[in-house]
Each structure stands twice: as C-alpha cells, then as structure tokens.
Amino acid sequence: MARGDEDFVAFATASSARLQRAAYLLTGDPHQAEEAAQTALVRVYAAWGRVRHKDPYAYARTVLANLVTDQWRRPMREYAIETMPEQPAPHDVADAVSKRRWLIDALRTLSPRERTVIVLRHFFDASEADVARELNLSAGTVKSLNSRALAKLRITVGLMPPLRTETEAGVGR
Amino acid sequence: MTGLEELKDAMHSPPGFEPAPLDLEHVMSAGGRMRRRRRFAVGTASALSVAALLIGGGQLTDLDGPADGIPVADRSAPMPSAVNSSAPGVLGVVVETGQFVDGRQWILYVETTDPDDLDGTLSLVLGRTRTGTIDDFKIAIVSHDPGAGRMNPGFHAVEAGRLLDGRTTPTFGYYVGDAARITARDAVTGKTVEAHRAAWKGFAESEKAQIFWFDFTQGRPPVNLTDLTAYDKNGTELPAGR
Numbered sequence: 047m048a049r050g051d052e053d054f055v056a057f058a059t060a061s062s063a064r065l066q067r068a069a070y071l072l073t074g075d076p077h078q079a080e081e082a083a084q085t086a087l088v089r090v091y092a093a094w095g096r097v098r099h100k101d102p103y104a105y106a107r108t109v110l111a112n113l114v115t116d117q118w119r120r121p122m123r124e125y126a127i128e129t130m131p132e133q134p135a136p137h138d139v140a141d142a143v144s145k146r147r148w149l150i151d152a153l154r155t156l157s158p159r160e161r162t163v164i165v166l167r168h169f170f171d172a173s174e175a176d177v178a179r180e181l182n183l184s185a186g187t188v189k190s191l192n193s194r195a196l197a198k199l200r201i202t203v204g205l206m207p208p209l210r211t212e213t214e215a216g217v218g219r
Numbered sequence: 220m221t222g223l224e225e226l227k228d229a230m231h232s233p234p235g236f237e238p239a240p241l242d243l244e245h246v247m248s249a250g251g252r253m254r255r256r257r258r259f260a261v262g263t264a265s266a267l268s269v270a271a272l273l274i275g276g277g278q279l280t281d282l283d284g285p286a287d288g289i290p291v292a293d294r295s296a297p298m299p300s301a302v303n304s305s306a307p308g309v310l311g312v313v314v315e316t317g318q319f320v321d322g323r324q325w326i327l328y329v330e331t332t333d334p335d336d337l338d339g340t341l342s343l344v345l346g347r348t349r350t351g352t353i354d355d356f357k358i359a360i361v362s363h364d365p366g367a368g369r370m371n372p373g374f375h376a377v378e379a380g381r382l383l384d385g386r387t388t389p390t391f392g393y394y395v396g397d398a399a400r401i402t403a404r405d406a407v408t409g410k411t412v413e414a415h416r417a418a419w420k421g422f423a424e425s426e427k428a429q430i431f432w433f434d435f436t437q438g439r440p441p442v443n444l445t446d447l448t449a450y451d452k453n454g455t456e457l458p459a460g461r
Contacts, residue, residue: 055243063238070236084241085332091250112358149229168223169230182357199226 054094057102058087065110071165072114074154086110107170108180111162152199160195167192249333253308310334313351314417314430320386320437323347323357327391327430329419330361337421339367343376343393343430359383362392364461370426372396373460374449380433380441390444391432393419396457398449401431406443 065086069079086109090102097105153161166177167188174192178185309328316325326348331340342363346356360383362376369375377392394401394416401414414431421427435441449457 051247054247058241058243058246062241066238066241067231067233067236070233071230076236079236080239080241083238084246087241087243087246088250088253088332091247092253094250095254112361144234146229146232147234149226150233153226153230164226165230168227196223199222 050094050098053098054091057090057098061103061106062087065106068107068165068169069110069114071150071153071169072110072158072162082110082113085113104172104176107166107172111166111180114158114162149199156195156198160191160198163188163191164195164199252335253333308332308334310337310421311419312417314419316389316415316432318389318435318437320347323349324351325359325389326356327417327432328356329393329421329428329430331421334422337426338370341369341375343391345378345388345391359386359388368461370395370428371460373458374447375428375460377447379444380435382440387435387437387439387441389432389435390441391430392447393428393430394449395428395460396449397451398429398457399452400450400454401429402446402448402450403433403444404446406445412442412444 062083065083066079069082069086070076073079073082086106089109090097090106093105094102153164156164162181163177166172166180167174172180174185174188177183177192178188181188183191308331310331311329313326313328316327318325324347326346328344328346330342330344331337333340342361344356344358345360345362346358348355348357360378362378363369364375372395375393375395378388378390380388380390382388390403398416401416402411403414404411412433414433416429416431419428419430433442433444447459449459451457
C-alpha cells in the first residue's frame with residue numbers, strides 16, 4: 047500500500063463515523079447516510095493527491111453537503127414550517143436520550159436547506175463564510191437560514207417536550 | 220447547557236443511529252477508477268476543447284432541423300471536474316439552454332460518482348455559467364432517481380420548472396430511448412409544447428440518453444406542465460418508464 051493510501055485509510059477510519067452521523071442528520075435515513083458517507087470518501091480518495099495536504103476533512107464535508115443538495119428539491123422527509131410557533135412554557139426533560147431523540151426529530155421539521163446549514167454550522171463548526179462558499183449561497187442567506195432554523199428549533203424544543211409514554215415511564219411497575 | 224449546546228450534543232450522538240464500518244477497499248477501488256477517469260479526461264479535454272464542447276452543446280440543442288431524430292455531434296471528450304474540487308465527475312456534453320439569468324447561461328449536464336455504474340449514480344444537474352469553464356459552474360438543481368435503474372428506458376430525473384432564489388428554472392430531465400419528440404401539455408392553456416433535446420453519451424456506446432428541457436421565460440412564473448410524453452420518429456408513443 048502506498049504512503050498516500052495509508053494516510054487515506056487513517057483519514058477515512060478517523061472520519062467515517064462523523065461523516066455518517068452528519069449524513070444521517072442531513073438525510074434522516076441510516077442507509078442513505080451510509081451510502082452518502084461512502085460516496086463522499088470515494089470522491090475524497092479520487093482527489094487525495096490534491097487535498098491530503100490541505101484540509102481533507104473540509105473537502106469531505108463539502109462533498110457530503112453537495113451530495114445531499116438534491117434533497118432540497120425533494121419532498122422526502124421535508125416538513126418545513128414557515129411560521130414559528132408561539133413561545134412555549136419550559137418543561138423538564140426526562141432523560142438525555144429522549145431529549146436528544148426529540149432534538150433530532152425537531153431538526154427534521156426544518157426545511158432541507160435550513161437543516162444543511164445547521165449541520166454545517168453546528169455539527170461541523172464551519173464558519174458562515176465557509177458554508178456560503180460550500181453551498182453556493184450568499185453569506186446573508188446563510189446567516190438568515192441559520193437564524194431562522196435556530197429560532198424554529200429553540201421554540202420547537204420548548205413547545206413539544208418528549209412526554210413519557212406509559213411504556214417508557216414504566217407505569218404500573 | 221444552552222439550547223445550542225444541547226442541539227450540538229444531540230447531533231453528535233443521534234439516538235437510534237450507529238455508524239457502520241465502511242468498506243474502504245471498495246471506497247479506494249471506486250475512487251481509483253474515478254481518478255483514472257479524470258486523468259483520462261484531463262488528457263483529452265484541453266481548454267480549447269472545453270470551449271468547443273459548450274459551443275457544440277448549443278448546436279445540439281438546435282432542433283429546427285429534420286424532425287426524424289436529434290442532430291448528434293461527434294462524441295465529445297468527457298470534461299474533468301478537477302478544477303471544481305467540490306464537484307463530482309462531469310460526464311459527456313454540457314448542454315447550453317440559450318437562456319440567461321444574471322449574465323449566466325443555464326446549462327444541463329450529467330454528473331456521476333462512478334462512470335462504471337451510471338445505472339446507480341447518474342445525476343442530472345441544472346447549473347449556470349458565465350464563462351463556460353467548469354470551475355465557473357454554479358449548481359442550481361441536482362436531480363436523480365432514487366436507487367438504481369437510472370439508465371432504464373423512459374423518463375428520469377424530471378424536475379418541474381420553479382422560481383428558485385428569484386430565478387425561473389426550466390422543466391427538465393433526461394430520457395433513455397430513441398425519442399424523436401418529447402412533449403408536454405400546458406396545464407393552464409391545454410396547449411401541447413415540445414421540448415428541446417440534446418443527445419448525451421457516456422463512455423460506453425450503450426450509454427445514451429437525451430437531455431431535454433422546455434422553454435421558459437426569465438422573470439415569469441414557470442409554466443405548469445403535465446402529460447410528459449415521448450414519441451418515436453413514426454409518432455408512436457414510447458414507454459415513459461417508472
């Protein structure tokens with residue numbers, strides 16, 4: 047195995063789980079996530095000579111975001127809301143797992159474009175300028191999408207807490 | 220924690236999802252094939268040929284000629300995507316629509332992550348370009364069918380025209396089959412309209428399709444089209460596919 051290949055294997059091994067998680071957040075589908083992450087790594091490997099000494103992770107992130115760009119135009123898993131719900135009353139959260147699940151569900155209420163911006167900004171910690179460049183959007187659009195999505199998420203989070211069902215709460219035990 | 224920190228925490232540990240071990244051998248094999256294709260493309264597509272390709276694309280879209288088939292230009296060299304680091308591989312001709320917005324022309328082209336598996340990886344891209352060089356392509360819509368079967372006979376990756384960031388996009392897609400006409404019906408006026416068509420080829424002789432789009436007017440809402448239909452040179456309706 048060539049030295050470059052060894053470097054790539056190390057990179058892919060270290061980054062594949064994170065790429066898959068990002069793809070899952072973007073697509074909402076475990077199988078699509080696996081496929082998208084694998085395809086992104088294929089493209090990274092194809093360009094490895096150019097990107098290995100730059101920022102291969104940023105390159106992979108860009109490729110992944112572009113791979114799911116077409117989801118913006120498709121109805122699948124899109125439940126975008128244009129009006130923000132009223133400010134909810136605070137609620138306690140039963141446990142961390144159910145809250146995380148609830149937040150991921152809330153993420154799916156965003157439009158695909160809002161969701162992509164959120165994932166790039168707050169999962170990958172990409173700057174607004176980088177997100178704008180990678181998604182071919184203006185910086186203002188990215189800022190607007192991010193603000194709107196966060197506003198929706200915060201309010202949504204408070205509006206519908208993860209109520210324990212009888213089964214989850216162990217009623218009767 | 221703030222709401223944002225909770226969100227970050229949730230995104231880094233989404234419940235119910237466990238990353239799978241990826242097949243890196245397959246990744247490197249497919250990536251190596253893509254790299255070799257790009258090298259081949261770089262070797263055969265000079266800047267001059269890229270420019271000629273765009274001109275040729277425009278010629279391909281001219282359907283004022285004989286109606287018994289699409290005028291097919293000589294096979295063009297596949298274009299490399301090496302300049303645009305975020306772009307997948309562009310394969311085959313880049314089709315000019317002749318329509319401009321904000322100084323950029325709408326173009327249509329095929330992208331693939333694996334030229335050896337077009338059936339599962341072919342995507343049709345609507346983009347815009349000012350210079351006609353690949354690093355200047357601005358992607359607007361990437362369209363493909365889910366799963367495999369993207370080279371089966373019939374219509375694929377059809378996207379209705381829409382207003383996208385204030386720009387009117389055409390209704391477009393590609394058709395696999397020997398269509399001599401592709402038409403649709405204006406849902407408002409009932410009038411039948413005919414699509415522009417351009418021949419597209421992959422590496423293999425069997426990898427053929429027609430990229431099509433319907434007329435549209437910048438600054439006006441897109442026309443709502445229905446009853447998309449393909450006909451052969453005898454006027455017989457062809458399979459629409461899935």
